[in-house]
Amino acid sequence: MPAQVITITSGKGGVGKTTAVANLAVGLALEGAKVVCIDGDIGLRNLDVILGLENRIVYDIVDVIEGRCRLKQAMIRDKKLPELYLIPAAQTRDKNAVSPSDMNRLIKDLRNDYDFVLIDSPAGIERGFKNAIAAADRVLVVTNPEISAVRDADRVIGILEAEDKGPGALIINRLNPTLVKNHNMLSADDVLDLLAVELIGIVPEDENVIISSNRGAPVAFDSKSRAGQAFRNIAKRLRGEKVPFLDLDHTGGLWQQLQRLTGRK
Amino acid sequence: MSLFDRFFGKKNSADNAKERLQLVLIHDRTDLTPAELDSLKDDLIAAISRHVEIDAQSMRIGVEHDGRSQRLVADIPLKAARRRAKRSK
Numbered sequence: 001m002p003a004q005v006i007t008i009t010s011g012k013g014g015v016g017k018t019t020a021v022a023n024l025a026v027g028l029a030l031e032g033a034k035v036v037c038i039d040g041d042i043g044l045r046n047l048d049v050i051l052g053l054e055n056r057i058v059y060d061i062v063d064v065i066e067g068r069c070r071l072k073q074a075m076i077r078d079k080k081l082p083e084l085y086l087i088p089a090a091q092t093r094d095k096n097a098v099s100p101s102d103m104n105r106l107i108k109d110l111r112n113d114y115d116f117v118l119i120d121s122p123a124g125i126e127r128g129f130k131n132a133i134a135a136a137d138r139v140l141v142v143t144n145p146e147i148s149a150v151r152d153a154d155r156v157i158g159i160l161e162a163e164d165k166g167p168g169a170l171i172i173n174r175l176n177p178t179l180v181k182n183h184n185m186l187s188a189d190d191v192l193d194l195l196a197v198e199l200i201g202i203v204p205e206d207e208n209v210i211i212s213s214n215r216g217a218p219v220a221f222d223s224k225s226r227a228g229q230a231f232r233n234i235a236k237r238l239r240g241e242k243v244p245f246l247d248l249d250h251t252g253g254l255w256q257q258l259q260r261l262t263g264r265k
Numbered sequence: 266m267s268l269f270d271r272f273f274g275k276k277n278s279a280d281n282a283k284e285r286l287q288l289v290l291i292h293d294r295t296d297l298t299p300a301e302l303d304s305l306k307d308d309l310i311a312a313i314s315r316h317v318e319i320d321a322q323s324m325r326i327g328v329e330h331d332g333r334s335q336r337l338v339a340d341i342p343l344k345a346a347r348r349r350a351k352r353s354k
Binding site: 180182184193195197 | 277278279280282283285286287289290293294330332333
């Protein structure tokens with residue numbers, strides 16, 4: 001079966017796109033899928049450091065497109081997962097070094113040999129974003145439960161519809177259950193009500209995300225982290241499994257916390 | 266939210282965010298500013314008034330959303346129709 005090509009985008013920067021790509025790639029590879037992730041953020045690459053592969057880069061995506069190396073030479077194999085590869089972005093070029101048709105050609109060469117191609121889109125809605133969605137079969141929109149991130153997600157969803165890329169599926173990242181409980185953060189229901197798109201995952205705010213990125217090993221490797229669990233669940237949903245959403249309302253009263261400590265909940 | 270805020274009816278910030286977003290998204294999606302909506306309302310009043318007498322003061326017009334699609338909703342009370350109904354009794 002040819003690969004599913006999935007682009008992860010957001011409109012607004014800093015909502016966790018790169019973190020989502022790295023963790024979904026790890027989650028899919030942990031499930032046994034063959035995965036290639038592509039950093040589409042030319043000039044501001046970061047997927048390499050989140051995956052802990054920054055020291056292994058020799059060639060990048062622009063080298064492939066401009067014919068300085070073969071595709072395989074630019075693919076960096078993950079340290080732990082032999083079926084996970086990264087194609088890094090060029091750091092010293094800008095987004096105009098790549099066109100949507102370059103992306104289509106590159107991805108056509110990957111489709112037959114892998115199960116998933118994940119593309120990390122840059123922030124914004126210009127050339128880099130257009131490149132990132134050109135070959136996508138499916139687009140995931142990452143947002144935070146914050147007014148500016150939701151507004152920008154809505155713009156992106158509108159553009160995806162206009163470009164016939166479907167409305168996309170939503171990842172609500174960095175949801176803080178305590179703030180939601182106190183009515184000081186938009187809930188997942190509020191965000192879905194506003195954006196009216198399909199939800200594919202809710203990722204709770206979790207300090208382990210920062211700790212893992214410091215170490216260059218995505219949080220999806222961490223079996224105890226709730227964010228890691230949420231990302232692994234999204235990966236399963238991408239493979240077509242039905243996985244219930246995490247119950248994030250675990251910040252309840254003392255009684256609930258005691259129940260959790262004693263393993264009864 | 267403190268008890269003080271609750272007592273004085275101050276809304277919690279999540280509701281605030283949602284209400285503000287609802288308005289902003291309507292504008293972003295339709296490219297229709299409140300001023301343009303007002304001028305559309307005036308045009309509608311003028312056009313409809315050529316045919317029936319309407320209560321322009323209590324006329325309401327707005328954009329509502331249904332999923333990801335927008336619809337323009339106008340509520341236009343007819344004045345003359347009511348009077349005519351009374352007279353015929």
